[in-house]
Amino acid sequence: xxxxxxxxxxxxxxxxxxxxxxxxxxxxxxxxxxxxxxxxxxxxxxxxxxxxxxxxxxxxxxxxxxxxxxxxxxxxxxxxxxxxxxxxxxxxxxxxxxxxxxxxxxxxxxxxxxxxxxxxxxxxxxxxxxxxxxxxxxxxxxxxxxx
Numbered sequence: 001x002x003x004x005x006x007x008x009x010x011x012x013x014x015x016x017x018x019x020x021x022x023x024x025x026x027x028x029x030x031x032x033x034x035x036x037x038x039x040x041x042x043x044x045x046x047x048x049x050x051x052x053x054x055x056x057x058x059x060x061x062x063x064x065x066x067x068x069x070x071x072x073x074x075x076x077x078x079x080x081x082x083x084x085x086x087x088x089x090x091x092x093x094x095x096x097x098x099x100x101x102x103x104x105x106x107x108x109x110x111x112x113x114x115x116x117x118x119x120x121x122x123x124x125x126x127x128x129x130x131x132x133x134x135x136x137x138x139x140x141x142x143x144x145x146x147x
Contacts, residue, residue, distance in 0.1 A: 006031050007039045015046045016061055021057060024065045048140040062107070070104040072143045075121040078107040082117035093133050097140055 001009075007028060014024040024043060028035050035058055040141060044051045058064045076082075091107060092127045098105045113119035116129035131139075 002045060002084075003032055003036060004038070004059070004138070005039065007036075011042055011046045011062060021047055021054065025058060029064060033068045041062055070102045073104045073106060073123055074098065074140070074143075075106045075107070075108040075111070077111045077113070077117060077119045079114070079115035081110075081111045085117050087118035090131060090136060094136060094140075095121075097137065101144065103140065103143060 004054055010024055010027045010031065014020045014027065017023060021043070025035055026049075028039060038052050040054050040058070043049075044054045047054075058066060074094060076094050078091055079087075084092075094105050108121065111119045111121055111127055113127060113129045117129065120128045120131045120133050120136065120139065122128070122143065128135065
């Protein structure tokens with residue numbers, strides 16, 4: 001199905017729901033990998049909002065993307081508990097290691113593994129605790145070789 005058809009379908013599914021904007025945006029990102037800029041006008045029209053209001057919500061929440069992600073997404077926890085055990089160094093190493101790799105790096109602010117940080121999530125499914133620079137390199141190497 002073409003992305004404009006997917007956008008139209010998701011709008012129709014959610015438009016009458018109270019508080020429809022966030023569920024609509026989540027559904028769109030789940031279906032398309034991002035919320036494309038061309039989806040903003042029809043969302044705004046369907047919900048009787050301005051384009052600026054819709055764009056404001058998309059840009060406010062770090063979870064929402066406006067461009068498609070790489071073939072994998074690596075999330076590094078940047079919350080205080082992970083920072084206290086080396087999370088900042090891990091995030092910086094990930095930035096350097098993933099530059100130009102086609103893998104998307106996203107900071108997150110809690111993966112729920114506070115007692116065993118620093119933590120990393122690969123794609124939407126796999127959580128890793130007590131991640132060292134070496135463990136991160138091994139995770140990235142496995143992602144690169146699988147693609």
